[in-house]
Amino acid sequence: MTYRAPVPDIIFTMRHVAGLDRAVADGVYGDLSTDLAETILEEAGRFANDVIAPLNREGDKHGVTLRDGAVTTAPGWKEAYKGWTEAGWNALPGPVEYGGQGLPTLLNSACVEMWNAASMAFGIGPVLTMGAIEALVRHGTEDLRSRYLEKLVSGEWTATMNLTEPQAGSDLAALRSRAEPVGDGTYRVTGQKIFITYGEHDLTDNIIHLVLARLPDAPAGTRGISLFLVPKFLPDGARNDVRCHSIEHKLGIHASPTCTMIFGDNGGAVGWLVGEENRGLACMFTMMNNARLAVGLQGVAIAERAYQQALAYANERRQGRAIGAAEGMSPIAVHPDVQRNLLTMKALTAAARAICYMTAEAIDRAHLEDDPARRKKANERASLLTPVAKAFSTDIGVEVASLGVQVHGGMGFIEETGAAQHFRDARIAPIYEGTNGIQAIDLVTRKLPLSGGETVRAQIAAMRATLARLLKENTPAFGATAPRLRDAIESLDRATSHLLQTLSSNAQGEALAGATPYLRLFALAQGGAALAEMALAANAQAAGGDTDPAHAGRIALCRFFAENIAVGAKGLEETVMSGAGFLQDATLALAS
Numbered sequence: 001m002t003y004r005a006p007v008p009d010i011i012f013t014m015r016h017v018a019g020l021d022r023a024v025a026d027g028v029y030g031d032l033s034t035d036l037a038e039t040i041l042e043e044a045g046r047f048a049n050d051v052i053a054p055l056n057r058e059g060d061k062h063g064v065t066l067r068d069g070a071v072t073t074a075p076g077w078k079e080a081y082k083g084w085t086e087a088g089w090n091a092l093p094g095p096v097e098y099g100g101q102g103l104p105t106l107l108n109s110a111c112v113e114m115w116n117a118a119s120m121a122f123g124i125g126p127v128l129t130m131g132a133i134e135a136l137v138r139h140g141t142e143d144l145r146s147r148y149l150e151k152l153v154s155g156e157w158t159a160t161m162n163l164t165e166p167q168a169g170s171d172l173a174a175l176r177s178r179a180e181p182v183g184d185g186t187y188r189v190t191g192q193k194i195f196i197t198y199g200e201h202d203l204t205d206n207i208i209h210l211v212l213a214r215l216p217d218a219p220a221g222t223r224g225i226s227l228f229l230v231p232k233f234l235p236d237g238a239r240n241d242v243r244c245h246s247i248e249h250k251l252g253i254h255a256s257p258t259c260t261m262i263f264g265d266n267g268g269a270v271g272w273l274v275g276e277e278n279r280g281l282a283c284m285f286t287m288m289n290n291a292r293l294a295v296g297l298q299g300v301a302i303a304e305r306a307y308q309q310a311l312a313y314a315n316e317r318r319q320g321r322a323i324g325a326a327e328g329m330s331p332i333a334v335h336p337d338v339q340r341n342l343l344t345m346k347a348l349t350a351a352a353r354a355i356c357y358m359t360a361e362a363i364d365r366a367h368l369e370d371d372p373a374r375r376k377k378a379n380e381r382a383s384l385l386t387p388v389a390k391a392f393s394t395d396i397g398v399e400v401a402s403l404g405v406q407v408h409g410g411m412g413f414i415e416e417t418g419a420a421q422h423f424r425d426a427r428i429a430p431i432y433e434g435t436n437g438i439q440a441i442d443l444v445t446r447k448l449p450l451s452g453g454e455t456v457r458a459q460i461a462a463m464r465a466t467l468a469r470l471l472k473e474n475t476p477a478f479g480a481t482a483p484r485l486r487d488a489i490e491s492l493d494r495a496t497s498h499l500l501q502t503l504s505s506n507a508q509g510e511a512l513a514g515a516t517p518y519l520r521l522f523a524l525a526q527g528g529a530a531l532a533e534m535a536l537a538a539n540a541q542a543a544g545g546d547t548d549p550a551h552a553g554r555i556a557l558c559r560f561f562a563e564n565i566a567v568g569a570k571g572l573e574e575t576v577m578s579g580a581g582f583l584q585d586a587t588l589a590l591a592s
Contacts, residue, residue, distance in 0.1 A: 002053070002308075002312070003049060003056075003118055003305050003308060004045075004049055004308065005041075005045030005114045005117070005118075006304060007041050007042055007045045010110045010114075011037070011038050012534060012537075012538075012550075012554075013350070013354050013357055013534065014037070014106060014110060014357055015034065015537075016533055016537040017354045017530045017534060018354070018360065018361040019358075019361050020034060020106060020361070023104075023106075023361060028364060029364070029368070032103065032104065032107070037107055040092075040103075040107060040111075044111045044115075045114055047083075047084065047087060048118040051083060051118075052115060052119050052122050053119065054076075055080055055119055055122065055255075056119040056255075056421075057418060058076065059074040059077065059119060060252075060421050062075060062255065063255060064254070064256075066200075066244065066246065069243050070202065071201050071202060071244060071247060071257045071259070073202055073203060073257070074255045077122070077203065078202060081122075081125075081203045081204075084126075085156070089115075089126075090126055090130075090154065091153050093107075093108040094130075094153035098153045099153045099154055100133075104361075104364045104368075105293075105361075105364050105367075106357060106360040106361045109356060109357060109360040110357070112127065112294050112298075112301075113301045113304070113353070113356075114301070116297060116298045116302070117305045118305075119255070120298055120301065120302060120426075121256035121425070122255070122256075123301070124197055124253065124256050124298070125197065125201075127290075127294040127295075128160055128161050128197060129152055129155065129158045131159075131287035131290040131291045132159030132160075132161070132208060132210055133149060133152050133153055135274065135286045136149055136152070137149070138283075138286050139274050139283040139286065140274055140275075141274075147235065148208055148231075151206070152208060155204075156204060156205070156206075157204050157206040157208055158198060158201070158203065158207055158208070159207070159209070159210060160196050160197065160208070160209045160210065160261075161210055161284070161291065162193040162211040162212065162230075162261060163212050164194050165177065165191065165192060166194055170435060172222055173220075173221040173222045175191075175212055175213070175214065175225060176214070177190065177263065178190050178191060178213055178214055178215075178216070179213040179214065179226060179271060179273075180268060181215070185272070186271065186272060187213075187228055187270075187271045187273065188268025188269065188270065188271070189228055189230055189263045189269045189271040190213075190263055190268050191211075191213060191263050191264065192260065192261070193211065193261045194260050194261075195248070195258055195432070196258065196260070196261045197256060197258055198259075199261045200243075200244035200259050200261075201257050205233070206231060206232050206233045207231070208230075209229070209230040209261070210227060210229060210230075210274065210284070210287065211228045211229075211230050211263065212225050212226070212227055212280050213225070213226060213228055214226065215278065219278065225278065226273060226278055226280040227273070227274040227279075227280030227281075227283045228271035228274060229271060229272045230242055230269045240270055241263065241265060241266045241267060241268060241269040241270070242261060242262070242264075242269040243262050243265065244259045244260070244261060245259075245261065245262045246259070246260045247259055247260075250428070251427055251428070252421065252427060252428060253425050288434070289386060292387070292389070292433050293359055293360060293363070293389055293390065295393075295394060295429050295432065295433045296352070296355075296356045296359070296389040296391075296393035297356050298426075299392075299393035299430075300349060300352045301397075302397040302401055302422050302425055302426040302429070303349040303397045303401065303426075304353075306401040306423075306426075307342070307346055307400060309418060309419060310341075310342060310345060310404040310407040310419070311333070313417070314331065314338055314342060315331050315333045317331065317332050317409075318330060318331055318332070319332050320335060322335060338407060341403045342407065343557070343564075344400075344403060344560075344564070344565065345403050345404065346557060347531070347560050347561040347564075348396040348399065348400055349396070349400060351527025351561060351565075352393035352396050354527065354531065354533075354534070355385065355388055355523060355530065356393055358389075358526075359382055359388075362381040362382035362385060363378075363382045366378040366381075377458075380451060381455060381458075381459065383450065383455075384448075384450065384459060385459075385526075387439035387440065387442045387447065387519065388439075388522055388523050388526065390434070390439050391430070391440060391443075391519050391523075392520065392522075392527070394426070394429035394430040394436060395430055397430075398423070398427055398429070401423040404419050404422055404423070405423055407419075436516070437515070437516060439519065440518065440519040441515050443515065443518070444499055444512070444514070444515040444519075445503065445511060445512070445515075448496065448499060448500055449500070453500050460492060460493055460496065462529075463525055463526065463529040464489060466533055467482065467489060467529070470482045470485065470532050470536065475555070477539075477556065478539075479559045479562075480559075480562065480563055481532065481535070481558055481562040481563070482562075484562040484563050485525075485528045485529065485532060485566060487566075487567070487569060488521075488524055488525040488562075488566040488567075488569035489528075491521060491525070491572070491573035492521055492525040492573075494577075495521055495576040495577065496518075498514075498576065498577050499511055499576065513579050514576035514577070517572045517575040517579060518572070518576045521569055521572035521573060521576065524566050524568060524569050524572070525566070527561065528561055528562055528565075528566040531558040531561050534558065535554050535555045535557075535558035535559075538550070538551035538552075538554040538555055539551070
């Protein structure tokens, strides 16, 4: 159950794929240097290893308790959170004017990965607070910002995101929560919200709820939703009319309280409007997009921890005799099928990490570039990559955790090894913050058409530029990496053209049918290109005399991904191009 933050791999990915060095050289990150970033990440890794990770197993077994409306977290949780905030980790990406450190999303993303790998149930809470900070900075009034941001940035208070209701699920047009204006600038909010992460807890004195609700004269559908700030305790110290009705008994992340929240038992919870009336969904998407990248990083985090545990177990567990081995049983790590499982785990994790970090760097440039045209281009690149980062990374989190159970064999099915916990914890991530099916729909219907398709074309062109450098390599260790990656990129290009044409001809059903396989296809091509960038950098450093043994491993991992995983691109392309045919017979097939 031990975890060691993979800081060298994280930094290598940030520098050679996400573009940290380039951003520093361009002045995008101000005074931040690569050396300072490395120092910060090493400190974050130590905190994750030494303070958070040891709580993970106990938190899973203990869970949380609800008594008389109060939630008590697992033993050690409060102390860890206090130490985490006092060390300044919550304030890392926060705005400087409210006590934050103003450091980049890319740097914070690496930290978010480590917090969640140490314990996903711990790491998920601060993610929502950070998203609320961004929503208030962009959409809150000066009064709300001055009243709440400093304490949210420090972590003295936490925040939640209240969207879902029993009848609504992901369909926010069906929301029923109400907000009545009082006439003094406040509103009275009534309704029920479900699946509210850290909706009630004992880590902080106050909890700031951001709540979607409808005004009395609001139009129907999503156009009639407004966003309100509803604190647990009001500015005068009085308890607001909001309470936790129950906590969910979940498959995983047991130490994270998932609450049903009731607003307005006694006339309505006092709230303040955030942003414009009936524009709440646009405001909330500021928070949701932040959360979607963070959830993608949770997928990477669980995958990394599951891989580390499986590798350690495979090196210790002896069973069978490997081909050519002397007498006695061999470690299962030397058996080819176990090696294949472990390499698949490691390669998928590395590819997903790279995509998430690329997304984070694009978000930084969208906020920090001086030139408006460059900001726009970066924003569109971030918009294109975000659904891929969220969906692919959380899908592979489940896949890698499942492979981790497989590597453990029968012991993986036994709770005491901890392999099952990773699988249970990972399973929620493809569902929340917009299911992965919704991410695929968003990618195909909203993100591919950005700038008339030029955004996705530019991303594919960048993959081809990596391929061109790869084709010039004659190092035998790369094997068939170049031709396999070329095949994947060409499959992506053809599938992209098909979907853009399909959308232009208003064949919406056909485009939706191909959305999920298209997202996976995109991720395989982009992930392969990202690992190729790392392999090329590793090869160059090795040729320059750097004797780090990790360089050979990065080349081998890139080759494995290209020859064993990226080869699935062709089948995904065919599904995208012709898969809509199933829609004609879907009703018959499902009814039989």
